Amino acid sequence: GADGFKITSSDKKHQVRIRGAVQTDARFWLNDNTSRSIDKFEVKQARIWLEGYFFKDIYFKIMPDFAASSNILPDAYLDYAYHPAASLLVGKFKPSISLERLQGDSDGTFLERGFPTYLASNRDVGIQLHGAFSKPGYKAETVAGPIDTKNTFTYQIGVSNGSGDDGSPNNNSPDTDNNKEVVGRLFAHPFHHTGYSWLEGLGLGVAGSVGNPDKQGLKAQATPIGRTTYLDYTKLNTGFAAPTSDGATYRIYPQAYWFSGPFGAIGEYVISSQHLVSGRTDVKQDNKAWQILASYVVTGEDNSFAGVKPIQNFDPLKGKWGALQLAARYSELDVDDATFRIVDPNLSASKAKAWTLGANWYLNSNAIIRADYENVSFDGGAARGRDMPNESIFATRFQLSF
């Protein structure tokens, strides 16, 4: 059906679900006098995948992405969900740090996530213990995979290779150093089953990681929707070699969402600390980012962390138009000034601030047409102390997922 195509064994103990997702985008830069960016059509995502379970509690997901230029295998994991309070997840999955990263890749409010997401790993390979508890008197629900939005209280604690800020290992994901990263997250829906219906959809949590990478490569930081680099670890002050992340790292991610009727909001703050080492220079870099986004479904449907289900599916000849969600976001990322002892401040910005407006037209529960406008301004990043020029982008997406 519309919620996917499933094959279930006659004894109901085994199930495989055949899933797919396509995202076809168009991106146009406004006032792009410097021609930094190329207006383009692109296939952002083209996935065919299997998920399901064997013997009821061994869940799996194998998800390639054929539109990816490097990470062609975003997810490949097993989750032994023997008991709601303790499940064992192994393989490649989203590390349990950024709330917005953990949101489904077809479910976001905007075409791309905000700044906080890019100060943690995108995907990583490792092992995680996770579980959920319910309010006394209620039964916790088993939820497989890295994100649980259903239970009163959830925890995740794991060990993984550590793939760096915005890192996403390709293929079989060999690590580059012996040191591993520890990741943990606590998240609660404190008003579950309390009867305060307008607060049932409030979720609060905090996540973090500690690691100690050995000469790990650094990925450039880019703007959310334009994916334009504004912090480039290869453009350096005279006399410096390309820095690596070498030494103790930690991240702290307080995070929250609130969904109530047609209204929704997500907020997240992050501090991500690492040591940039270039030759004998060792700089402690504490990058910070935060965002707040709000959305409203004008056609009256319920808002949720997993998107909107229209009351009436699109069928204009019958006067049915689907659901319309409007959204706004403010997000910023502050690069530690110490960075610019190594990185050239004339070519990388020390701060990026983005505000974004979006409209999501849900034709039905599978098809969405999205349009976003984003404006990003920068501190520094141009010659003689001037600022990088603002980025203004208009982007659309046609999306089908099942």
Add this chain to the structure above:
Amino acid sequence: GADGFKITSSDKKHQVRIRGAVQTDARFWLNDNTSRSIDKFEVKQARIWLEGYFFKDIYFKIMPDFAASSNILPDAYLDYAYHPAASLLVGKFKPSISLERLQGDSDGTFLERGFPTYLASNRDVGIQLHGAFSKPGYKAETVAGPIDTKNTFTYQIGVSNGSGDDGSPNNNSPDTDNNKEVVGRLFAHPFHHTGYSWLEGLGLGVAGSVGNPDKQGLKAQATPIGRTTYLDYTKLNTGFAAPTSDGATYRIYPQAYWFSGPFGAIGEYVISSQHLVSGRTDVKQDNKAWQILASYVVTGEDNSFAGVKPIQNFDPLKGKWGALQLAARYSELDVDDATFRIVDPNLSASKAKAWTLGANWYLNSNAIIRADYENVSFDGGAARGRDMPNESIFATRFQLSF
């Protein structure tokens, strides 16, 4: 069943079809004294894909090709077919230019398409409006995707990145310049529903494109079945840098097919014009190609643009042998002489002429064994004004598709 494996929702509104195709080839060069080419076995195509529809009129196709060395995602599109007269196709698909390119990748008469196909893009990312009309008194049929062979009159008009002659963007297909390409096509079956049954299968059309690429890379031109380069934009006259396609381009493709009983024919002509720019040298290059192919099903089945369905499936112990189709093709490509102001005429030919003989043995509607012989001769391309040596190739294919 033999026409594919489908899962349909109980309300018939949603369907996914699980499809696959394998092509395993052998290619042997005859009289290849210069050892230009390597005799080989190869897997030409290995595809697993999903296609289907949601809410009846939102069609989709997600098709990776695991045998491809670069373009691992040939097709990824959505097609909102709300009305036969106006459907909206978005994503990555075959641009509506070359008739033979639009033929199904498992349905060709020979192992590889003729010369005209290689003077347009193979795949591109963009958006297309298309539709179909029927003879008055008949109802047009909704056909999703880039090719419609069923209706009396069809049109396609689209905008896409533009990927150059024989271009095929990989993965998420970033464009390299801001300028887009406009592509259009008109195609008619003028004798549909006329009662002249021997003319019902006649189709006539014309397609074209206009663009204005900015320093777009150029792909070498190669022979149809051998895929041997005879026009190499990296082997240049002394003092020239590698040229790009830079400036106004256009293509015109008059095209026709005719299928009547066991007989079939396809013909196509093309002029593809672009500017080769190398430093200060700007050359207007008008390349031309054409082909005519004819085929005949000796076992009595109907010929068609989508292949042959045997009356009796192969089962030799029961004296059943499947269907046999014989075919011949003449095809040539004329490189504009102006090209050789930049490109070295001792290493690239100014004209290639190929004649091809083929036999297709349809074991059943899924399995085909093909054998082709092709001879290509060239004008120029060797030292001191001599011609490149002829290419003679014998090739076979075992193919399964569903």
Add this chain to the structure above:
Amino acid sequence: GADGFKITSSDKKHQVRIRGAVQTDARFWLNDNTSRSIDKFEVKQARIWLEGYFFKDIYFKIMPDFAASSNILPDAYLDYAYHPAASLLVGKFKPSISLERLQGDSDGTFLERGFPTYLASNRDVGIQLHGAFSKPGYKAETVAGPIDTKNTFTYQIGVSNGSGDDGSPNNNSPDTDNNKEVVGRLFAHPFHHTGYSWLEGLGLGVAGSVGNPDKQGLKAQATPIGRTTYLDYTKLNTGFAAPTSDGATYRIYPQAYWFSGPFGAIGEYVISSQHLVSGRTDVKQDNKAWQILASYVVTGEDNSFAGVKPIQNFDPLKGKWGALQLAARYSELDVDDATFRIVDPNLSASKAKAWTLGANWYLNSNAIIRADYENVSFDGGAARGRDMPNESIFATRFQLSF
């Protein structure tokens, strides 16, 4: 069901089976003072594939591996199994040489195969005639694909591109030379249908290949579980260019297995001969390897070449624990001393000897948790005639396959 998800046409003539496999590993080196190797989590295998048949006897398999860094298409073949005595297999598949290589990729006794496997090609593209015969009075069973463990006597004879020791061509697998390799194998279960039940599971055979490659590249040889290079054809004696395999090659693989109740054993010997040519130096290199492995299912299930099916599936709250198999292996590879006329003996070992202990915990017929310990010692490979330091590795695997 647990044995896979199948869609069969109503007339039973066509079937497609949707299959998947995930292997998530952890590898830790013990006493790795030199930090040659990186402790890591990794996704070793992530496959989604289709196999099945059309018109009853045309079998196919299309199997990509999304965790592979280079060979993303391990198998893509058609097998026309018209009669048990003569089937025609075309495409990309495991060449019929090493017995352990032919074992299913999810069915091995240890995480990785022993040394003999790496002296033949991993995968190759070509064509193979194969068939099976039964003891007089019994009917041979049709078995599609490259491995047949069911019939009394089987043969395989094929021609393929030849991809070198441990070679595995990527994508559409173009060959690099005109010369092809001939591969043959004979294998018998002499006690099938004899009533000596403890000998029914004994299989004996011999396989071999002959070829004559022209300047084919050489792949490094690596330890079984650690995949650490100990023979590196790029680290050479002064004055030598990188050698290629150039001239007559042959391989001989006597092989056997025996499964009887809970006990299992596999043994294999190989001599693989080729010419290393570097400039004017032409060295005939005869590498040799062998292994013997034994396993025992302590929980009482039957052992087999295709793994173990637990009597009771894992369900600890009900006191059910699955099946446990213990195993040991000794394996060695002897590099021909002539190699070191070209290759630097201070950086490559002349012999590697590995002993391995393993435990396989079958939770059910789909999920296995494996743990292996392996110790590899070397002759030579360090400066001044000393030996490379031993490799000690502990590795685990969580595996699901269906």
